[in-house]
Amino acid sequence: MNAGTIANMDETGCAETPLTEDGRYRLLVDAITDHAIYMLDLDGRVTNWNTGAQRLKGYRADEIVGRHFSSFYTDEDRAAGLPRRALEIAASTGKFEQEGWRVRKDGERFWAHVTILPIVTPESGHIGYAKLTRDLTERQRAEADLMRQDQQFRLLVQSVTDYAIYMLDADGLVSSWNPGAARIKGYSEQEIIGRHFETFYTEEDRLAGAPARALETARREGRFLGEGWRVRRDGSHFRANVVIDPIHASDGQIIGFAKITRDVTERVEAQIALEQAHEQLFQAQKLDAIGRLTGGIAHDFNNLLMAILSSLELLRKRLPDDPHVQRLLDNAVMGADRGVGLTQRMLAFARRQHLKPVRVAVPALVHGMTDLLQRSLGPAWPIEARFPLDLCNVKADANQLEMALLNLIVNARDAMPDGGVITVSGRDRVVGAEGLHGLPAGPYVVLSVSDPGTGMDAETLSRATEPFFTTKGVGKGTGLGLSMIHGLIEQLGGKFVLQSSLGEGTTAELWLPAMPAPDAPAKATATAANVPAAARPLNVLVVDDDALVLINSAALLEDLGHVPLEAASAEAGLTLLHSHPEIDLIMTDQAMPNVTGVELIVAARAERPDIPAILATGYGELPDDIDFKFFKLQKPFSQIDLARALSAVIA
Numbered sequence: 070m071n072a073g074t075i076a077n078m079d080e081t082g083c084a085e086t087p088l089t090e091d092g093r094y095r096l097l098v099d100a101i102t103d104h105a106i107y108m109l110d111l112d113g114r115v116t117n118w119n120t121g122a123q124r125l126k127g128y129r130a131d132e133i134v135g136r137h138f139s140s141f142y143t144d145e146d147r148a149a150g151l152p153r154r155a156l157e158i159a160a161s162t163g164k165f166e167q168e169g170w171r172v173r174k175d176g177e178r179f180w181a182h183v184t185i186l187p188i189v190t191p192e193s194g195h196i197g198y199a200k201l202t203r204d205l206t207e208r209q210r211a212e213a214d215l216m217r218q219d220q221q222f223r224l225l226v227q228s229v230t231d232y233a234i235y236m237l238d239a240d241g242l243v244s245s246w247n248p249g250a251a252r253i254k255g256y257s258e259q260e261i262i263g264r265h266f267e268t269f270y271t272e273e274d275r276l277a278g279a280p281a282r283a284l285e286t287a288r289r290e291g292r293f294l295g296e297g298w299r300v301r302r303d304g305s306h307f308r309a310n311v312v313i314d315p316i317h318a319s320d321g322q323i324i325g326f327a328k329i330t331r332d333v334t335e336r337v338e339a340q341i342a343l344e345q346a347h348e349q350l351f352q353a354q355k356l357d358a359i360g361r362l363t364g365g366i367a368h369d370f371n372n373l374l375m376a377i378l379s380s381l382e383l384l385r386k387r388l389p390d391d392p393h394v395q396r397l398l399d400n401a402v403m404g405a406d407r408g409v410g411l412t413q414r415m416l417a418f419a420r421r422q423h424l425k426p427v428r429v430a431v432p433a434l435v436h437g438m439t440d441l442l443q444r445s446l447g448p449a450w451p452i453e454a455r456f457p458l459d460l461c462n463v464k465a466d467a468n469q470l471e472m473a474l475l476n477l478i479v480n481a482r483d484a485m486p487d488g489g490v491i492t493v494s495g496r497d498r499v500v501g502a503e504g505l506h507g508l509p510a511g512p513y514v515v516l517s518v519s520d521p522g523t524g525m526d527a528e529t530l531s532r533a534t535e536p537f538f539t540t541k542g543v544g545k546g547t548g549l550g551l552s553m554i555h556g557l558i559e560q561l562g563g564k565f566v567l568q569s570s571l572g573e574g575t576t577a578e579l580w581l582p583a584m585p586a587p588d589a590p591a592k593a594t595a596t597a598a599n600v601p602a603a604a605r606p607l608n609v610l611v612v613d614d615d616a617l618v619l620i621n622s623a624a625l626l627e628d629l630g631h632v633p634l635e636a637a638s639a640e641a642g643l644t645l646l647h648s649h650p651e652i653d654l655i656m657t658d659q660a661m662p663n664v665t666g667v668e669l670i671v672a673a674r675a676e677r678p679d680i681p682a683i684l685a686t687g688y689g690e691l692p693d694d695i696d697f698k699f700f701k702l703q704k705p706f707s708q709i710d711l712a713r714a715l716s717a718v719i720a
């Protein structure tokens with residue numbers, strides 16, 4: 070059998086019996102119903118027709134045999150000479166193969182796969198063409214559908230700007246990019262395609278192998294879900310919600326990953342802000358509760374102490390003038406006085422102290438106190454004051470505000486054992502309707518004290534304003550400094566804001582309600598001039614042979630913001646004076662064994678003729694023949710008496 074035998078087939082399609090070999094071929098070709106198989110003569114006219122051809126093209130054999138096969142072509146293709154070219158190619162190359170639109174009898178188009186082969190017989194040579202046509206309309210439609218879907222998906226992905234949707238190849242290299250990805254991550258398509266997706270991770274995560282782990286999880290579990298910090302092109306961080314799905318080929322192999330990233334920074338930030346607000350509320354409520362408790366206790370204690378003090382005064386009058394008894398009384402009074410000092414600060418914290426708010430020019434107030442402060446702090450802790458010339462005045466109790474500043478400056482010094490700059494500054498700030506630090510809208514002056522010292526960890530910071538919280542050790546700090554400030558500022562209608570982190574220093578801000586500028590110059594300079602000496606830190610040599618009194622006096626001084634140096638005898642006092650040239654004044658007890666207070670002052674003046682001195686004496690202890698200047702402080706003395714004595718000798 071060869072190709073030539075096909076040409077001898079009967080065009081009517083009737084098989085003869087018994088079946089010849091040709092007849093069997095005829096049956097075979099006819100049985101093929103999904104291919105049109107027919108022959109053309111050399112000119113391209115149809116010479117036979119099978120069932121498949123009839124089904125495909127709609128013509129019966131008697132309608133089409135003898136007609137030119139260009140009837141199956143579209144008008145355009147015919148005009149372009151395609152049928153003729155097809156035959157030429159088949160004849161010259163041995164095969165013409167093509168997919169294209171063809172036309173059925175009813176005019177409907179179908180997508181056909183066409184093969185044309187020349188038929189050559191040994192006897193007659195090239196006698197015509199065999200033509201096979203397959204209807205690929207279904208496949209073509211499916212492909213077009215697929216393409217349309219792909220296109221739709223592409224359009225969909227390309228129009229999404231809220232999500233980064235992109236693909237990775239199996240190694241994690243970026244292989245597609247959408248505008249959302251460009252918007253969120255900042256890279257253009259050209260920049261990022263072909264780069265590894267670990268580019269988006271923080272260095273920490275990269276080093277910890279997070280990118281590879283994410284792909285591994287996606288591979289193993291069919292999906293990776295996660296949330297974490299990622300890095301934009303400009304280096305900024307954003308909180309990303311990430312989904313990674315593996316993409317499988319038809320054989321099940323993973324050929325890449327689909328990655329969807331959402332920027333949830335705002336949501337996370339909102340959540341953090343909410344948590345912070347809760348924490349602040351909790352802190353405020355806690356301080357409030359402690360304040361009420363402290364206030365109650367302080368108030369009761371104050372009354373108790375008043376009762377004790379007045380009883381002691383009465384006792385003093387009724388008891389015999391025995392120095393031993395009197396000394397015991399002195400101690401009791403001293404203890405009670407110290408208690409009064411403490412309860413005063415507790416009342417301040419509880420916002421129950423009596424305040425006299427007046428107009429205060431903060432720069433003048435600060436300058437009025439820094440000179441003396443600076444002298445007592447020493448050169449290792451320079452105080453730098455920075456105020457704009459036109460800073461608003463505030464409404465505050467000047468004395469209390471000084472106490473607050475003093476406390477903050479002493480805290481700053483304590484945070485810098487080896488010295489460092491303490492900056493006191495002020496600025497105007499307006500709080501808008503949205504509020505800030507829980508403050509109502511309005512103008513404020515922010516007075517701040519900052520130091521580059523040790524700073525506080527989060528735990529210490531959160532407790533710093535609690536009354537009695539101190540890290541300074543027994544006898545060194547009362548832990549009432551910041552709590553007093555907190556109470557004071559709240560009572561003045563402002564806010565105390567403490568910012569600190571470990572190793573990075575501390576900034577304490579006093580937000581005080583500003584007062585509109587007065588017509589006349591502020592009277593605050595006068596206020597500054599009225600500063601009681603008690604508010605100016607001095608290095609005081611305290612000498613007393615009675616340990617309790619010594620501790621009490623030192624504590625009172627410290628409580629006033631001074632720096633006491635303690636000596637239990639006149640001899641020890643002289644030694645200290647010798648080794649501490651920064652000592653500003655001496656405060657000594659009179660009645661001491663071996664060397665009395667008066668003798669101590671005389672000896673001290675031999676070395677430092679001008680050193681001021683305070684002599685604390687009980688009743689009738691003092692000799693009559695003293696011929697030098699000193700301040701006599703009657704025992705028992707209150708803290709205010711002590712402050713007055715200090716201001717008298719220092720002025």
Ligand SMILES: Nc1ncnc2c1ncn2[C@@H]1O[C@H](COP(=O)(O)OP(=O)(O)OP(=O)(O)O)[C@@H](O)[C@H]1O
Pocket residue numbers: 476480481484520522523524525529533534538539540541545546547548549550551552574575
């Ligand atoms: N500038 C600062 N730097 C570092 N820690 C500070 C600073 N200010 C305060 N603190 C911390 O807060 C605590 C409480 O301070 P606060 O002024 O209330 O009490 P105190 O200084 O310990 O005692 P007192 O004020 O009676 O001398 C301190 O013990 C310290 O741990």
Ligand SMILES: [Mg+2]
Pocket residue numbers: 476477479480546550551
């Ligand atoms: Mg303090």
